[in-house]
Amino acid sequence: MMYEPKRTPRRLTPELALRIALVKEQRKRERKHRQRTQPLTDRERTVIAMVQSRCTYREIGNALGVTPSRVRLIAERIRRNHGKGALLAPDQQFWMLAEAARDLGVSLDTIRRICSRGDVSCFWRGAEGGQYLITDDGMEQLRAEPSIARKGTCVICGAPFAKVSRSAWRRSTCAAPVCGKEWRRTTQQRTIAKAPTEESLTGWTRAAFRALQRHRPPIDRTEWVTRSEVIRRTGLSSMRVQWLRLRRVLTVRPHPTRKGRSGRPVATFAASEIAIVAKAYAAYQKRQTRGRS
DNA sequence: AGGTTCTACCTCAGAGATAC
DNA sequence: GTATCTCTGAGGTAGAACCT
Numbered sequence: 001m002m003y004e005p006k007r008t009p010r011r012l013t014p015e016l017a018l019r020i021a022l023v024k025e026q027r028k029r030e031r032k033h034r035q036r037t038q039p040l041t042d043r044e045r046t047v048i049a050m051v052q053s054r055c056t057y058r059e060i061g062n063a064l065g066v067t068p069s070r071v072r073l074i075a076e077r078i079r080r081n082h083g084k085g086a087l088l089a090p091d092q093q094f095w096m097l098a099e100a101a102r103d104l105g106v107s108l109d110t111i112r113r114i115c116s117r118g119d120v121s122c123f124w125r126g127a128e129g130g131q132y133l134i135t136d137d138g139m140e141q142l143r144a145e146p147s148i149a150r151k152g153t154c155v156i157c158g159a160p161f162a163k164v165s166r167s168a169w170r171r172s173t174c175a176a177p178v179c180g181k182e183w184r185r186t187t188q189q190r191t192i193a194k195a196p197t198e199e200s201l202t203g204w205t206r207a208a209f210r211a212l213q214r215h216r217p218p219i220d221r222t223e224w225v226t227r228s229e230v231i232r233r234t235g236l237s238s239m240r241v242q243w244l245r246l247r248r249v250l251t252v253r254p255h256p257t258r259k260g261r262s263g264r265p266v267a268t269f270a271a272s273e274i275a276i277v278a279k280a281y282a283a284y285q286k287r288q289t290r291g292r293s
Numbered sequence: 294a295g296g297t298t299c300t301a302c303c304t305c306a307g308a309g310a311t312a313c
Numbered sequence: 314g315t316a317t318c319t320c321t322g323a324g325g326t327a328g329a330a331c332c333t
Contacts, residue, residue, distance in 0.1 A: 205304085228316060243304065267317085 040078075047074050208280035209249050212273060223271040224253055230269050234278040245269075250277065 043064060050060045060071045230241050244250045245267060252267045
């Protein structure tokens with residue numbers, strides 16, 4: 001058996017890692033440069049000419065004897081190697097929906113929705129299976145479009161304001177925090193003002209409400225318990241109990257002696273109703289646990 | 294029919310204030 | 314110190330509109 005010396009793995013020092021990264025980056029740049037400086041092939045020239053004369057990918061595909069998908073790939077390669085404007089006619093600047101979406105930082109569907117509404121300057125290229133082309137004017141109109149410019153009008157004071165992010169949109173009905181506060185107060189009051197129904201409730205609260213409607217026990221001789229006792233008996237959080245109270249799912253009676261922070265008597269809850277709610281909540285938790293396992 | 298985006302509304306929870 | 318309540322922010326969900 002021949003002796004083979006064990007090869008010790010070369011240690012990757014920070015300096016070595018940096019050199020490797022630099023070499024890789026250099027090779028990548030050279031490859032890109034080769035692609036960009038490569039002259040256009042006849043087929044690519046044909047694709048450019050036909051796209052500029054507003055032919056569809058299907059028509060180009062028929063002319064070249066390839067599928068429309070293959071034409072799309074060729075067009076993508078041209079754009080990648082020779083710039084986004086390579087497929088645009090020199091005297092006319094048109095934007096495809098995807099290009100507009102990328103440029104404006106919104107989804108393709110948003111652009112499509114606005115174009116199909118006819119609110120921006122664009123035209124339909126090709127017959128069935130064609131696509132929208134947006135003019136420069138259309139791009140300017142899109143930039144001013146409220147859903148893209150992220151500009152809104154406050155529902156409380158009517159002042160214009162800028163919406164910042166998707167997550168903020170949920171609360172972006174108002175310009176100032178004070179208006180936001182007012183808006184939340186009114187919407188919450190609107191919700192609370194409505195008598196609870198099966199339709200207005202969701203999840204386990206709906207099941208609890210249904211059970212209470214079916215078996216609403218007499219509350220004249222029932223025991224009345226404080227919120228902490230409700231939490232202990234049901235396993236619900238303080239906030240959940242408060243919500244059931246606000247939505248009037250639970251019957252509430254003021255405590256005869258104890259006063260709360262506002263000076264008003266603290267709320268007490270009917271123990272008979274709490275037992276039903278506890279059962280509904282336990283069933284919900286059981287379903288949740290089964291779903292997870 | 295099913296997927297995506299956007300919007301309004303519902304539900305929940307943590308932090309802090311206040312009465313007891 | 315504890316219990317209760319209010320304020321505020323954030324995630325979930327349903328539905329409309331549109332497209333493939």
